[in-house]
Amino acid sequence: MKVTLPILVLSLLVAACATQAPAPVVDRTTAVSTKSSAAVGATYTVKRGENLYRISLERGIAQRDLMAWNNITDPATLKEGQVLRLTPPGSPDSAVAVTQPVQGAAPVESRPLGTAPPPVGDVVKREPKVNKEPYSDAAWENLQKPAETAAPASVPAAARPAGATEAGLAIAWAWPSTGNILSSFGENSNKGIDFAGREGDAITAAAEGKVFFVGLQKGYGNLLIIGHASGFISVYAHNRKILVAEKQMVSKGQKVAEMGKSDSDTGVKLHFEIRHQGKPIDPAIYLPQR
Numbered sequence: 001m002k003v004t005l006p007i008l009v010l011s012l013l014v015a016a017c018a019t020q021a022p023a024p025v026v027d028r029t030t031a032v033s034t035k036s037s038a039a040v041g042a043t044y045t046v047k048r049g050e051n052l053y054r055i056s057l058e059r060g061i062a063q064r065d066l067m068a069w070n071n072i073t074d075p076a077t078l079k080e081g082q083v084l085r086l087t088p089p090g091s092p093d094s095a096v097a098v099t100q101p102v103q104g105a106a107p108v109e110s111r112p113l114g115t116a117p118p119p120v121g122d123v124v125k126r127e128p129k130v131n132k133e134p135y136s137d138a139a140w141e142n143l144q145k146p147a148e149t150a151a152p153a154s155v156p157a158a159a160r161p162a163g164a165t166e167a168g169l170a171i172a173w174a175w176p177s178t179g180n181i182l183s184s185f186g187e188n189s190n191k192g193i194d195f196a197g198r199e200g201d202a203i204t205a206a207a208e209g210k211v212f213f214v215g216l217q218k219g220y221g222n223l224l225i226i227g228h229a230s231g232f233i234s235v236y237a238h239n240r241k242i243l244v245a246e247k248q249m250v251s252k253g254q255k256v257a258e259m260g261k262s263d264s265d266t267g268v269k270l271h272f273e274i275r276h277q278g279k280p281i282d283p284a285i286y287l288p289q290r
Contacts, residue, residue, distance in 0.1 A: 176206045231277045235272065
């Protein structure tokens with residue numbers, strides 16, 4: 001199974017499915033910074049070879065929102081050098097210049113000055129003014145509103161699996177399928193794990209979180225992406241049916257989809273990924289022993 005990444009979530013946050021077309025889940029191993037998000041900068045300049053879906057996943061913003069905020073009707077018209085707004089019009093971070101690629105001498109809207117930032121230490125909570133709030137670690141925490149619990153004890157570096165982070169180990173992960181493993185992470189450039197099964201078999205959430213994306217994506221079929229704490233996402237591809245909706249909270253082990261073969265050239269299966277800030281991670285690092 002082979003697939004190239006640069007083409008959803010995620011044309012959104014995920015790659016390892018067999019297809020002739022680039023997969024919609026972007027590999028950010030060459031990204032400039034894993035902290036890039038709408039919370040850091042309110043605009044983004046399109047680079048050569050990028051597409052709207054790749055940008056939406058890397059920034060944790062739904063593609064449909066980027067299109068609405070930037071008056072884009074066809075994602076294929078995106079051009080190198082085009083400046084995209086990463087926040088909805090009217091939001092505190094939206095008073096920035098939004099320009100199209102330079103076709104000559106084009107006027108640029110100046111950013112208004114004089115708006116004082118909120119005092120340091122003050123937490124200002126605002127409801128999103130569109131269907132989705134720009135992605136950031138803080139946004140996920142606010143949206144999930146987990147019950148307050150004592151901070152997990154630090155895991156000694158020597159006791160951590162290779163490649164694991166303390167943030168990832170703090171999440172209670174579970175296997176999304178009881179099916180046999182068809183292909184593991186790294187096999188034939190697989191960016192996740194492929195599970196065998198029968199059409200209609202239950203697919204469950206690998207951890208508690210919030211549904212980030214539901215929809216059809218080339219190479220992934222009927223795709224589901226769930227956002228978790230600290231910038232982690234889990235990806236579930238080729239589903240026959242998805243049982244949850246975007247922005248819905250889900251719990252670990254909750255049935256979220258049914259296994260299928262949508263846009264799969266190898267039959268019924270679940271393609272599953274765990275990613276952190278867009279970068280694929282071997283799920284076996286965090287999943288418990290079976």
